[in-house]
Amino acid sequence: MKVNGNVVIRAENISKLYRLGMIGSSTVVDDLSHIWNRIRGKSETLETNSKFNNKEDLWALKDINFEVKQGEVLGIIGRNGAGKSTLLKIISQITQPTSGEIRINGKVASLLEVGTGFHPELSGRDNIFLNGSILGMRKNEIKNKFDEIVDFSGVEKFIDTPVKRYSSGMYVRLAFAVAAHLEPEILIVDEVLAVGDAEFQNKCIGKMKDVSGQGRTVLFVSHNMGAVKSLCSKGLLLENGKIKYSNDDVNEVIKRYFKKKNDQEGQFTSGRYSNWEKVVIKEVTIRNQHDQITESFHIGDDLIIDLKFIAEEEVTSPHIGIAITWQSGAVSGADTMYDGTRTSTFKKGENILRLTFQKLPLLPNEYFLGIAMRTADGKTPLMESKTIGRFGIITRMKELGMDGTLAEEIAEQAVSPFIPYKWDFGDGNVQEFNILSKVKR
């Protein structure tokens, strides 16, 4: 079936193989024998060459197919190592695919990093020209936009100072300002918003929205689901180099991203960390108030954490803390050293604990759960403090009547101070905390 003409990127069976064992370890002798075999006409393929053992082959991407139409904003999401960056590198022509083909229609500019090629000794002014040209702008184009760029960056006072004297924030602002004024037909952006302060991030997202509003195509990779949600129309979820899921509605893709996946992906850590640990987590399950096991929650849902753990010996009334954290630190949590709960004694062997955070007032973002345990006197740790899970709040602010242009981004930078919660030790020992209900008005 022929698709209509405004497809601007079409990837067909893109695969990329990295031979881990090969990099840097081959010797002159290996190479010479390789060449010698070729000269003698011996076919030496990947499979037959025992030197390049399959064990060390890594398919960073395998049979990737997708299409992007003009004006679409495609969000590419996935865990670390899923192949997102490799895909962007191939589309940006930094490396070639091992097999497959990508057809592109239009001028591509890629922003895999801000400030590529910045020279520390040169002034901000010189670096605007340097970086702009590296990104594919013509000199006249930069000249015409120079004032706009400087204005956007907010460093006009220091424009003739070498950038090595800039603060890191100024550096990033200047770098992004150049990038923001590119006018390619296809823009490829990787994680650049992870830098800079909140206000500047908002400015960047606003600018990128403008770009896509002008009918240009954007490919956007980020771990920041809020940014993905607010920018992208379409989503692509990568997992272990393959497309796990794609949908024209980015929200569906984000939901899938937060769905519970198998333990091996590392966020859910069970098992022993160190020899000295007296308590070892065996299993962590996260569910909502409807008893569904999930990692995606809506604002106002209950977050129920079920822990199964093994105590090496009987522990009398230990202290337990479970924290909700996000990229910039702690958000909230439940801690017996804080609320004064006298916990039940852990018997030797398997114990269970359920903690319910009620009516999550958390704003859309990705959150992590961390745990720590200490003896009754609070002095000796019983386990290393560790991350035991993650979840995402996927409500769209717009659904709650927050209609501002930056609703999702601003929500993402806000943190709520207290979440009512309840402990339940499975033996009738239940204690509930909700400071809001106790406030007298």
Next chain:
Amino acid sequence: MDKEHWTHIIKARSGWFDMQLSRLWDFRDLIFIFVKRDFSAIYKQTILGPTWHLVQPLMSSFIFSFTFAYIAKISTGGIPPILFYMSGIVPWSYFSDCTNRTAGTFISNAGMFGKVYFPRLIAPISVVISNLIKFCIQFVLFLVILIFYLFNDNEGVHPNLCVLFTPVLLSVMAILGMGIGLIVTSMTIRYRDLMNLVGFGVQLLMYLSPVIFPISMWPEKIRWIIYANPMTAIIETFRFGFLGTGTFDGFQLLYSVCVSFLIFFIGILVFNRVEKNFIDTI
């Protein structure tokens, strides 16, 4: 629309001759911005600035004059030693700078090449051009010294029409230096050791050229070695043109031009082959 139009197709392997020269043209502004960066960044926060370019050939000429002409008593054919050595060192250092810096293309630009695409040849081309500026500064110094000797009635110095070859000589050196550099840089991806060898190799090549020892000093039997060096005819022609010493040999010059073009061509092919995937290996 039943016929789709694509501006670019990214494929697993492209042929040896798929150079995309038109893209080089699209990025032509970048060449000059790199040149400007090279020139202004190196001498930031130095007192002498670009005059440092003058120190190197002057010092080398003094050292050579002292060791080879004064102590070892090697004849410079009636030419003042400073002038003789400088007429070798100035063009030679253009060649050696082009070679050495082109040889470092991949390693020194790995960070940038890993993050953004532009035709990789831009980097070595800009190196060759920025070295040309350095050459010009040194060349002016050479001319000043030459004129000084001409007016101080030194009968040995006879500039002649062969000076008109200078632009040709420069182009040949640029092509040769870049060609060798491109081959070396393509190999440094696999064998970093070459990075250390190239500086040494170029220096060795200098002793196999007439920069220090006039060809006439070489025993007839092994003179073919010096003639095999494509730089020999270039240095010799340059020196003959400006000082009138040595010989001008059209065949030798033609040989240099041919060898240089051949090496350049091989260099471009190899570089073009390697640039597309080098980031996975480096």
